[in-house]
Amino acid sequence: MNDLATAPATRMAALIRERRASPVEVTEAVLARIAAKNPLLNAIAEPDFERARDAARAAERAVMRGEPLGPLHGVPVTIKDIQDVAGLPTQRGSRLSVAPPAPSDAPLVERLRAAGAVVVAKTTMTEQGWTAVSDSPLTGTTHNPWRHGMTAGGSSSGAAALCGAGCGPLHLGTDGAGSIRLPAHFCGLVGFKPSYGRVPYVPVPNNNGLSHAGPITRNVADAALMLGVMAGAHPRDPTTLPGGLPTSPPPGGLRGLRIAYSPDLGHARVDAEVARLVAAALPALSEAGAHVEQVTPPWGPDGPAIARALWGIAMRSYLPADAEAIAAMDPGLVACAQDFAGLTLAEAQAAQGRRLAYASAINTWFATSGFDLLVTPAASVAAFPVGMQRPPDWLAHPWDWLVWAEFSHPFNLSHGPAISLPCGLTEAGLPVGLQMAGARLDDLRVLSAAAAFLEAKPFTVKPAL
Numbered sequence: 001m002n003d004l005a006t007a008p009a010t011r012m013a014a015l016i017r018e019r020r021a022s023p024v025e026v027t028e029a030v031l032a033r034i035a036a037k038n039p040l041l042n043a044i045a046e047p048d049f050e051r052a053r054d055a056a057r058a059a060e061r062a063v064m065r066g067e068p069l070g071p072l073h074g075v076p077v078t079i080k081d082i083q084d085v086a087g088l089p090t091q092r093g094s095r096l097s098v099a100p101p102a103p104s105d106a107p108l109v110e111r112l113r114a115a116g117a118v119v120v121a122k123t124t125m126t127e128q129g130w131t132a133v134s135d136s137p138l139t140g141t142t143h144n145p146w147r148h149g150m151t152a153g154g155s156s157s158g159a160a161a162l163c164g165a166g167c168g169p170l171h172l173g174t175d176g177a178g179s180i181r182l183p184a185h186f187c188g189l190v191g192f193k194p195s196y197g198r199v200p201y202v203p204v205p206n207n208n209g210l211s212h213a214g215p216i217t218r219n220v221a222d223a224a225l226m227l228g229v230m231a232g233a234h235p236r237d238p239t240t241l242p243g244g245l246p247t248s249p250p251p252g253g254l255r256g257l258r259i260a261y262s263p264d265l266g267h268a269r270v271d272a273e274v275a276r277l278v279a280a281a282l283p284a285l286s287e288a289g290a291h292v293e294q295v296t297p298p299w300g301p302d303g304p305a306i307a308r309a310l311w312g313i314a315m316r317s318y319l320p321a322d323a324e325a326i327a328a329m330d331p332g333l334v335a336c337a338q339d340f341a342g343l344t345l346a347e348a349q350a351a352q353g354r355r356l357a358y359a360s361a362i363n364t365w366f367a368t369s370g371f372d373l374l375v376t377p378a379a380s381v382a383a384f385p386v387g388m389q390r391p392p393d394w395l396a397h398p399w400d401w402l403v404w405a406e407f408s409h410p411f412n413l414s415h416g417p418a419i420s421l422p423c424g425l426t427e428a429g430l431p432v433g434l435q436m437a438g439a440r441l442d443d444l445r446v447l448s449a450a451a452a453f454l455e456a457k458p459f460t461v462k463p464a465l
Contacts, residue, residue, distance in 0.1 A: 004029035006166035009075050009222040013116075016063060016074040023059035023074025027052055027118050030076040030168040034120070037165040040465055042142050043158035045081040046088045046122040052076065055118045071247050072229060073116030077170040080156050081122040082129060083213070084202075085109055093125040093136040093155070095328045096320070107200040107234045108172065108213055115229040120168065123158030127330040128318045129174065129211075131155065132182045132401050133389060137330050141386045145187060145463040146430055150383040153183030159216045160187040164463055169217060170226045174201070176210040177311060178379070178408025181420035184216055185378035185433030188422040188459065190450070191216045192223045195441050196415035197241040199227070200234035207314035208352055209239070210412045220451040223419075224249045227443075241441075250444050253452030255289030257445075260371040265300030268406040270380045271391075277424035277432045278377045284457035285375070290449075297374070299361040300410075306358050307402060307409040309351040312340030332389055335398040355413055362414040366439035373449055378420040378433030380404040407435055417443040419450045422459035429464075 004012070004026050015021035031049055038044055059074040083106040084090050089099035105113065113119065124139045126132075134142040134157035142157040144150040145164035152161040156173030160183030163171045173180040175193040184191025192214045199213040215226040228247030233240040261282060264270055285292050319337035320326060326334055366374075381404045384391035389401045402409065411418040418437035425431055436453070438446045 005033035005168065007169065008219055009072065009169035009217070009225055012075045012169065013072060017069055019063060023056040023063065023118065026074055027056035027076055027120070030120060034162065034167045037167055037465065040143060040148055041145060041161040041165055042140055043124055043161040044121045045091065045124045045139055045158060048085065048088060048119055048121055051087070052118050052120040059116060059118065070114065070116035071225060072112065075117050075170060076120045076168040077112055077117040077172065078121050078123045078159060078162060078168060079109055079119060079172045080159050080174055081125050082174055083109060083172065085119055085122055088122055091138055092129070093127040093138050095138050096325055106202050107236055108230045111230050117170070123156070123162060123171065125157055126155040127333050129155035129176055129179055130315055130318070130330065130333040130336065131389065132178055132405055133386070134161070134183070135330070135386055137328065143386065144383050145465045146383065148465060149385060150430065151186060151386050153186035153383070155179040156183050156216060160184055160189060160191070163187065163189050163216050163218060165465055169222050171216040173214060173216045175212045175214060175412065176207065177307060177402065177412055178405045180214050180216055181408050181418060181433070181435060182379055182405055184420040186383040186431065188431030188461070188463065189216055189218055190220055190223050191420045192227060192447070193411065193418050194227055194231070194443050195241070195417050197239045198245065198443060199230045200237040200240050202236045204237050204239060206317070208310050208355065209415070210310065210314065212412065220249055220447060220454055224447050245443060249447045249451040252448045253288060254285055254449050257290045257372040257449060258370055259285055259290045259292045259373045259375055260295040260297070260369065261292055261375045262295055262297060262300065263377070265303070265376065265406060265410070266296040267301040267304065268380055269403070270377055271382070273426045274377050274380060274382060274432050277426070278434050281423040281434050281457055282375070284453060288452050288456040297365055299358060299365060302358055303410045303413065304402065304406055306351065306354050306413065308400070310355055311402065312336060313343060313348050313351065316340055316343070332399040339399070359414040362410060363416065363439050372438070372445060374437045376407045376435045376437070378407060378435040380406065382426045382428070382430040382432055411437050414440060416440045417446045419446055421450055421453055423457065425461060
């Protein structure tokens with residue numbers, strides 16, 4: 001049963017198709033592992049276990065009747081508590097949410113179910129997705145599966161914690177400045193933020209086009225499978241792109257690619273151990289056939305001020321006027337919103353203009369530099385203790401976690417694909433991620449290269465919890 005719970009989605013689906021395992025066996029294995037692991041993780045916002053069992057029994061009957069089976073038939077999946085699951089509230093990590101049960105599934109949940117997936121739970125997140133550490137006033141602290149008391153990252157905290165602990169293979173995250181890739185980095189996982197518009201995101205956030213939805217998994221094949229099921233235009237999201245994506249990484253890998261490597265984007269502070277582990281992973285790219293060259297992209301230093309301004313603008317909308325309501329909120333979110341409370345409409349408009357120019361600069365650089373991909377650290381630090389926005393050896397700040405996440409937000413701003421891939425462990429035994437990023441719409445190249453990287457440099461260590 002434990003082997004079933006930790007199996008990849010591709011393996012689960014094959015076992016079910018071949019009638020070597022039943023959807024009920026697979027679902028019960030995952031639920032049993034969640035029961036064993038979640039008391040330490042605190043990763044579930046809303047369980048849906050009984051309906052998952054019902055769905056698994058229905059999936060089993062379909063197998064026995066010989067009905068056509070979708071690519072995820074009988075495979076368990078979790079949904080971050082920012083997307084609607086019919087019959088469950090959507091609270092977005094906030095005590096201020098008054099959320100009746102959703103009347104219907106979000107489009108991406110509809111697509112997962114249509115492919116045969118079994119939804120088992122909604123996962124924890126930070127309040128309104130504002131930070132990349134794993135504390136929430138609604139659900140409390142979500143812990144890292146590698147070490148209790150350390151952050152699992154955010155805002156897709158529960159998705160990464162469950163995935164890292166082997167509680168099912170497929171976990172839905174969202175990413176406005178790194179919220180898929182950063183928890184994947186902290187938890188030793190694959191976290192893929194696709195190009196903006198690949199996956200329908202409903203309701204479409206009014207946050208300057210920062211938020212993307214995508215998979216958190218333990219391998220690239222599962223990420224491609226989940227993404228391929230969810231991708232494609234949808235009438236409820238006018239930003240979605242036409243056409244879908246394949247459900248497996250395309251061939252090609254790294255051979256012949258020109259890869260730029262930037263250890264700091266020309267401005268970012270990076271802890272020495274993180275820098276060492278990412279640099280030590282570069283030979284795997286070369287050995288797999290890529291040409292790797294260290295660069296400093298000219299657009300790098302312009303990003304932090306733009307990202308902070310746009311983040312502050314987005315957070316302002318969550319700040320209520322009522323003092324009692326404010327007292328129920330994450331104080332970091334309140335501090336961020338208040339720091340930008342005096343921003344004028346003209347300043348906000350100017351920030352959006354700078355963002356558009358910055359996105360153009362990134363995508364033009366990919367088009368003209370001759371490089372196919374850019375490799376960086378996924379973040380500047382490994383997991384640190386819960387309850388703080390920065391590691392204890394970094395200067396404290398009431399809200400600015402972006403200072404250690406300077407590698408992720410450029411690709412939210414550019415709308416391009418980026419993936420975090422585990423590349424090693426610190427001396428303290430905590431994972432570190434390498435990020436691969438590409439030009440807008442170059443999702444398939446990123447997935448293909450990512451799969452080849454993990455084939456050349458497998459990450460097979462298991463967490464302690």
